[in-house]
Amino acid sequence: IVNPIVYYSAAETIEEIADRIMTVASAGIPDFNLEGIQDAGYVAGHIYLAVSRHDGEDASVIARPYLNLDVIMKVVMGEDDRTGMVSTVKATSGLLEMAGMSEEDAWAAAYANSRSEMTIRSMAEMLGFPDDGNFPLHVATTKSGNDGAAALCYPDLFADFCMEKGFEALYILPSSTQEVIAVPTGPHQASQLAQMVRDINGSAADPKIQLDPAAYLYCLSDNSISVVADLSKEVA
Numbered sequence: 001i002v003n004p005i006v007y008y009s010a011a012e013t014i015e016e017i018a019d020r021i022m023t024v025a026s027a028g029i030p031d032f033n034l035e036g037i038q039d040a041g042y043v044a045g046h047i048y049l050a051v052s053r054h055d056g057e058d059a060s061v062i063a064r065p066y067l068n069l070d071v072i073m074k075v076v077m078g079e080d081d082r083t084g085m086v087s088t089v090k091a092t093s094g095l096l097e098m099a100g101m102s103e104e105d106a107w108a109a110a111y112a113n114s115r116s117e118m119t120i121r122s123m124a125e126m127l128g129f130p131d132d133g134n135f136p137l138h139v140a141t142t143k144s145g146n147d148g149a150a151a152l153c154y155p156d157l158f159a160d161f162c163m164e165k166g167f168e169a170l171y172i173l174p175s176s177t178q179e180v181i182a183v184p185t186g187p188h189q190a191s192q193l194a195q196m197v198r199d200i201n202g203s204a205a206d207p208k209i210q211l212d213p214a215a216y217l218y219c220l221s222d223n224s225i226s227v228v229a230d231l232s233k234e235v236a
Contacts, residue, residue, distance in 0.1 A: 037075055037089070040101040046076040047091065047106055049114040050147040051177060053212055060092045062103060068212055068227050071153060073110045086146055114150050117142040120161045120182060140172070141179035148179040149211060155225050158182065158218040170218045172225065173197050174211040185217070194229035 012020075036042035051069045063070040073091035089095065096106055123137035140157065141148025151157055158170055161182070169185040171193055183193070198213030212232040218225050 037077060037095060038098050040099045040105075043075055043096070043099045043101055043106070044109040045113070047073050047110045047113060048076070048088075048117070048142075048147060049110045049150040049153055050074050050090075051149045051152060051211070053210075058090075060094065061090045062092060062096070062106075064107075066153065067216065067225065068214060068230055068232075069152070071150070073106060074147065086144065088146075111153070114142065114147075115154055115157070117144065118148075118151050118154060118157050119143055120151075120157065123181070136184055138182045139175070139179050140182055145178055147177060149174055149177045151180055152216065152225060155218065155223045158225070159220060159223050162218070162220045168220050171228075172216040172218055174214060174216075176209040177211060178209060180216075182218075191215070191229045191231075194231045198231050 036046070050072050051066070052063075052072060054065060054068050054070050061072055063072045065071075074088040075091055075095065076086060076088050078087040079085070091106060091110075093103070096103060118140065119142070120138050120140045123139055126139055138161070139148075140151035140161075142150075152172065152174075158172070162168065162170065165184075167184050171183045171185055173181040173183065173193055174197060175181050193215040194213050197215070212230060214230040214232065215228050216225055217228045
């Protein structure tokens with residue numbers, strides 16, 4: 001089952017986005033590196049972390065519970081220079097066995113590979129505006145923009161950011177599985193921020209890449225990330 005998802009930049013015009021969608025749609029099923037995923041060396045260099053809702057992955061998919069999420073691994077099977085399409089497959093016990101790789105080694109490689117790709121940028125910069133320091137929103141994601149919400153697995157990423165900016169704590173909001181938004185703590189209520197996540201998800205985010213409407217808190221003092229509001233736990 002192949003599910004193409006097209007991500008767009010706020011700097012793109014509607015016409016540019018439509019052109020990319022048509023390019024991807026007309027490209028057909030991308031080439032998959034079937035030989036590569038049978039090789040431990042290839043898998044070690046192309047495996048990354050991803051997060052998903054803690055609602056029960058396929059039993060064959062390797063997953064670890066973390067906060068209110070599941071952490072899984074994905075292996076990049078191919079990249080298309082023409083369309084920019086990146087093909088991934090979720091790591092299963094069968095895939096690792098085929099590659100001759102232990103689960104412990106796979107987690108270690110995925111953790112290291114994703115950390116090297118993580119970055120935090122100002123929202124202003126990403127929208128094409130000058131970053132004068134007055135716009136409080138920042139986006140944590142990967143350099144490619146794929147599975148960037150795995151930034152939640154790296155407290156040290158936010159520690160470096162807080163020390164650079166002089167922040168003691170941050171609220172972290174899951175924009176989608178592709179990125180999270182970091183907001184300096186202030187007058188905001190965690191529940192209000194979680195509600196904002198729910199509202200935006202309901203109107204904008206593709207259900208395939210939504211995470212639960214939650215707000216997380218990063219504290220520099222103990223270098224920890226915790227769930228401070230999770231509206232998915234509300235009882236109607």
